[in-house]
Amino acid sequence: MGRIVSLSSRVRWVLVAMGLVVAVPAVIGVQQIASGGHSGASPSAAHGFTVDVGTDSCGGGWPASPGTAVEAGRQTFHVHNTSVAGVEVQLVEPSSGAVFLDVEGLGSGAAQTYEVRLPRGDYAFRCLPADSDAVTGNVVHVTGATHVPDATPGVVPVTRNDLTPAAKSYGTWIEGRLPVLLDDVRALAADAHAGDLGAARHDWLVGHVEYEQLGAAYGAFGDADTAIDGMPASGRTALDDPDLQGFHRIEALLWSGAPADQVASAADDLVGSVQRLQQTFPTARVDPLEIGLRAHEILENALRFEATGASDAGSHSELATIDANVAGTEQALDAVRGLLRSRYPELAATDRAVATLRTDVEAQRHPDGTWTDLDALDRTDRERVDADLDDAVELLAPIAAICDPRRTS
Template sequence: MRQGAKYGALAGAIVVVIAAGVVLTLVTRARPSDRHPDAYLVDAGISGCGTGWSQPTAGVQTFDVTNTSIAGMEVYLQSAATKDVYLDLEALGAGTTARGQAVLGAGRYRFVCLPADADPIAGPVVTVSGPKHVAHATTGIPPVTQNDLIPASKQYGAWIESRLPVLQSETDRLASDVASGDLGRAKTDWLIAHLEYETLGAAYGAFGDADTAINGRPASGRTALDDPELTGFHKIEALLFSGAQASAIAPYTTRLGNDVAALRADFPNARIDPLDIGLRAHEILENALQFELTGKTDGGSHTDLATLDANLTGTVHALEPLRGILKTRYPDLAKTDAAIAATQHLVESFRGADGSWAPLNTLTTAQREQLDAHVDATLELLAPIAAICDVRRSAS
């Protein structure tokens, strides 16, 4: 359970709860036996949106919301005055009941139903009576529009475009090292180029097949060394650090340089989905936890911690264009920045004075527990960002 979450134990529709400024996701489906004794039974449909909630008083509001239409539905609970969102029920299938909970002060609220292929439907305005300020009140999130995200997408795309010439020069230098037979230097330059690429994580969706060619992982049941289809950084890593001859490595470094050059040429015509940046701000580090901190991507260089460091840098760059959106919507933004910085400081403490990185398996149990705790805490803080930056349609 994410920090600050309050929701019922149900399973099948996706419930996004905004609690204390944090937006969270839970898979749920209500059964009759799960009925909360104090839950409002709310209908969400084409002909009746938000009916069933009446005469509420300030405090905890529990809703069992049923999609009465024949198609998928998304449902918001929002302020009638400001349109701030307090509860978001996503992917609510036909006939599905999802439970959500919000802590509301006095005010005017309404449900908004959003059918997949139709205009939003505003439900009746409901007045919550009682005190305006209540303990542990859910913080409403101002909706984010496509127009809010487009400038962020352009800013991030411009930064990525500025880094691709650097990446190309680094991969060209790697290819030159191998061509000259200087494999010691090639190992150093391989890491430099690979870490550069690992900072670009929020753009991988726009890279398309180029990402697989440049930084793909081996197929299931294969290693980077024996996968005949694998190219890119991980294939080169496996060859370099297994003692392969330069002649065996050269075709892969040449291809890597060509693939990066093609990406650089094609990227100005690519489009970074504005929704991807908020999502990837969390997923970059989540993937590092899954792959780097388990050693699954280690092809023999034992530089997982260096990759984690680069991923943290990539997370910072993914957040940068979103700050204008988040500063008024996410009260834990400063805490998130501090957690990223503290985690990166810890990771970099495992780097020697000569620039070499400690292999992951040399960390003590205490060091590993400390590292895992820092990464987990940072992920908790990054988790709400994708939901906050989700585009929400509004009813008139």
């Protein structure tokens, strides 16, 4: 794929899909409605609470005075760090550990205003200084309605330890697919050396589809990802970029009428790159922090690159690639499914959306293994695939936020 975006920027982006407005500090489940330094009561404090947080005490000011009732519904918090050090601030439900507000990196003296919508229940502010233990404030009982329109979702934190088994399991699956990928590219090279470019085009597609299923591991592949499936440099095409290697370089050669010896040379390079990946991957590891992110990012990238035709270098096989990306998404999703069952109410809807996308894409696969060109889809089919992709990406996005590890102590 050769187009991985940094983890921090991707996590900030995907929070939007849970109804979250993303800022720095980053927020889970809330809307940031103002910002600025602290100078007494904030403009929003007349309709909410100025909450003092810090390294020694946490949550002062909510409620405004001891014994004051707090009604379910909208709560506006002007969160002010009164200490001399930065602090992470969470609003939690003590009984379940669910986090309803997560403000990261609130600097000394800084203040931000946030809005949450809470049903009846018990809540407390928890402060997590960078170099010391958590400080939890008084438990506040919110009275009133048990069901609040547009209630802020609470997320039970996931830890790195929770994600480690998922990453190991997924890495084992990847390791088992690499010999298959190597056989595929060796067949491609053999066909090119034999001068059978028709067979080489078939084997190119088989190998490229195999690789595109491995999307959640690209971060662990390092430079090998660029060597195997890199994209041309800005302003260049896959055919005229002298530094481009891998599947897209071979694609450009195969579908432009280049001579067999050029295809064979590029295919030999690809075989070498896959061999090196197979040798080095067992000593690498899939980062547990990336599993949930990649479960969303694979199809987000398909929407950006494949559905627009931006990645095509002549084969017009975007739908085959999207189908492979769906398979890769399902593998990444299965790795974290156990964590999501109790944390993500839309998991079943997500599975349905991904399955619908696969069905509608695979309707364009022909009995001989070829695929309809993306540009040849009629308007109805094209709109259906685009809508399916949008739905799946939207539903997958919260998984990245849910699986973003958080401190609890």
